Amino acid sequence: xxxxxxxxxxxxxxxxxxxxxxxxxxxxxxxxxxxxxxxxxxxxxxxxxxxxxxxxxxxxxxxxxxxxxxxxxxxxxxxxxxxxxxxxxxxxxxxxxxxxxxxxxxxxxxxxxxxxxxxxxxxxxxxxxxxxxxxxxxxxxxxxxxxxxxxxxxxxxxxxxxxxxxxxxx
Amino acid sequence: xxxxxxxxxxxxxxxxxxxxxxxxxxxxxxxxxxxxxxxxxxxxxxxxxxxxxxxxxxxxxxxxxxxxxxxxxxxxxxxxxxxxxxxxxxxxxxxxxxxxxxxxxxxxxxxxxxxxxxxxxxxxxxxxxxxxxxxxxxxxxxxxxxxxxxxxxxxxxxxxxxxxxxxxxxxxxxxxxxxxxxxxxxxxxxxxxxxxxxxxxxxxxxxxxxxxxxxxxxxxxxxxxxxxxxxxxxxxxxxxxxxxxxxxxxxxxxxxxxxxxxx
Numbered sequence: 074x075x076x077x078x079x080x081x082x083x084x085x086x087x088x089x090x091x092x093x094x095x096x097x098x099x100x101x102x103x104x105x106x107x108x109x110x111x112x113x114x115x116x117x118x119x120x121x122x123x124x125x126x127x128x129x130x131x132x133x134x135x136x137x138x139x140x141x142x143x144x145x146x147x148x149x150x151x152x153x154x155x156x157x158x159x160x161x162x163x164x165x166x167x168x169x170x171x172x173x174x175x176x177x178x179x180x181x182x183x184x185x186x187x188x189x190x191x192x193x194x195x196x197x198x199x200x201x202x203x204x205x206x207x208x209x210x211x212x213x214x215x216x217x218x219x220x221x222x223x224x225x226x227x228x229x230x231x232x233x234x235x236x237x238x239x240x241x242x243x
Numbered sequence: 244x245x246x247x248x249x250x251x252x253x254x255x256x257x258x259x260x261x262x263x264x265x266x267x268x269x270x271x272x273x274x275x276x277x278x279x280x281x282x283x284x285x286x287x288x289x290x291x292x293x294x295x296x297x298x299x300x301x302x303x304x305x306x307x308x309x310x311x312x313x314x315x316x317x318x319x320x321x322x323x324x325x326x327x328x329x330x331x332x333x334x335x336x337x338x339x340x341x342x343x344x345x346x347x348x349x350x351x352x353x354x355x356x357x358x359x360x361x362x363x364x365x366x367x368x369x370x371x372x373x374x375x376x377x378x379x380x381x382x383x384x385x386x387x388x389x390x391x392x393x394x395x396x397x398x399x400x401x402x403x404x405x406x407x408x409x410x411x412x413x414x415x416x417x418x419x420x421x422x423x424x425x426x427x428x429x430x431x432x433x434x435x436x437x438x439x440x441x442x443x444x445x446x447x448x449x450x451x452x453x454x455x456x457x458x459x460x461x462x463x464x465x466x467x468x469x470x471x472x473x474x475x476x477x478x479x480x481x482x483x484x485x486x487x488x489x490x491x492x493x494x495x496x497x498x499x500x501x502x503x504x505x506x
Contacts (some may be wrong), residue, residue: 083303087296092283093254109291116299118380133255142381200250210251 077123087116087156090133094140100199101144101176111147134210141195141210145188148180174235175199181232186225193221194229248272253279372401372494374408376452379439388502390444396421400431401494403453407463412447417464420449428457446501453494 078086091112098111119126120141129135175198182194189211196202196210204222208215226234248265253272256262257279266272286292375384376394388394398406398421405428408421419425420440452463469487486495 078303080300080303083294083300087299088287089258090287091292091295093279094258095286096279096282097250105291109295113295113298116295118300120299120303131255132252133258133260135485137251202249204250205356206249207249 077127078120078148083116083120086119090136091116093133094136097137097140097200098144101141101146101179101195102178103173105132107147111140111143114147118143130210134206137196137200137210140210141192145195146192148183165223178229178235182228183230185228190221190225193218194225197222197225198229246276247292250279254298257283285356299440305466345483351439372451372453372496373399374405374449374496374498375399376440376449376498376500385498385500388442388500390505391441391504393439395439396449398451398453399496400453403455403494404430405454405457406431406462407454407458408449408451409460409463409467410447410449411467411470412445415468417460417467419460425460427459428452428454430457442500442502444502446499448497450495450497452489453496455492458493 074176094112094115095108098108098115099105099239102108102111115136119135121138124133126132126135160228178199179195183191186194192211193207196207197204202210205215207222208218211218247269248263252263253276256266256276266276347348375397377384377397378386378388379393379395387494396408400406406421407419407428409419411417411418422429425461450463450467452458452466466486489495
């Protein structure tokens with residue numbers, strides 16, 4: 074492992090960011106064990122990319138990017154298995170009903186979108202991020218995100234976007 | 244702009260960042276922040292928080308994994324349970340992964356090819372036979388690999404019942420990758436651990452032979468020995484998928500990969 078973060082720094086990073094990572098991972102994965110696996114994997118990736126993480130002007134965007142990607146990859150792997158979501162009530166759930174509805178909708182979108190668009194959709198619908206924030210998290214231009222969100226929104230309407238689902242602002 | 248703060252901003256505050264002035268004047272955002280803070284405390288007090296922290300710290304302390312003697316060695320450290328019966332995830336459009344680089348997201352759709360209407364979980368997705376290697380650290384499919392990269396083997400059987408997966412190096416040496424016993428094809432309907440590997444330096448081609456009855460490794464070796472030299476390099480032409488002597492009903496898929504030395 075490259076000596077990018079000391080044990081103390083890594084522990085501080087974990088204590089600071091792991092609860093938020095876990096909340097978002099649980100919202101996407103809907104299973105406690107999987108969500109903790111995602112936290113662990115995300116932390117290891119941050120550790121492996123310590124230099125890039127240090128360069129981030131806004132570290133939380135890096136954390137969101139890594140966690141989102143890890144979770145989407147896990148959902149893809151889970152497509153190899155038949156895993157049912159856990160019942161609400163786990164320590165992971167903050168907006169249990171909304172998150173479940175949102176995740177189900179994202180899975181519907183996943184059949185139609187490439188990965189970048191799905192990542193954008195996740196940040197837009199699950200996290201309620203603005204297009205500016207999504208651009209920051211993904212390191213892409215605002216223009217690109219605006220185009221992506223327009224395309225995703227059109228598709229979402231066609232697929233029957235749930236009424237209660239929250240979405241990011243422009 | 245939204246009238247309320249996003250969770251990104253809220254998480255920054257929960258993680259000890261600056262509190263935006265909006266919080267002073269917005270009851271809804273203060274309530275949301277209190278909910279997230281309370282949730283974070285609950286998570287920290289839960290049984291898994293310390294356990295995962297210990298694992299993360301132990302990962303930092305662990306020595307780098309050494310590649311094995313072969314160019315592609317089995318990686319047994321992560322027993323991910325997956326069934327090859329449904330190893331049918333298909334690729335999406337190529338892009339760049341956002342995890343370790345800022346350029347953008349990674350190359351494939353997490354569940355299915357854009358445009359497919361197939362259900363996602365536990366379902367077979369129809370499509371031509373295919374074999375892919377997924378790099379675990381970023382989800383890239385068939386990337387230019389570096390020595391030590393950990394990869395997962397993914398198969399799309401095209402509806403065939405059996406598969407035999409082998410790797411051939413530039414010296415035409417053939418090594419069985421899946422099933423683990425490697426002497427003949429394995430049944431894809433049987434639950435198997437997802438095959439994970441760690442690569443070492445050198446180019447190689449992974450061949451998957453799909454069939455309705457088991458094929459013997461020796462037979463497959465004979466077929467592969469008929470390949471022309473240009474079929475052992477990346478990229479491969481479609482003509483390389485034609486193996487002499489392969490009977491009807493046997494499907495062949497292959498992917499050529501390059502493994503660079505780690506700088």
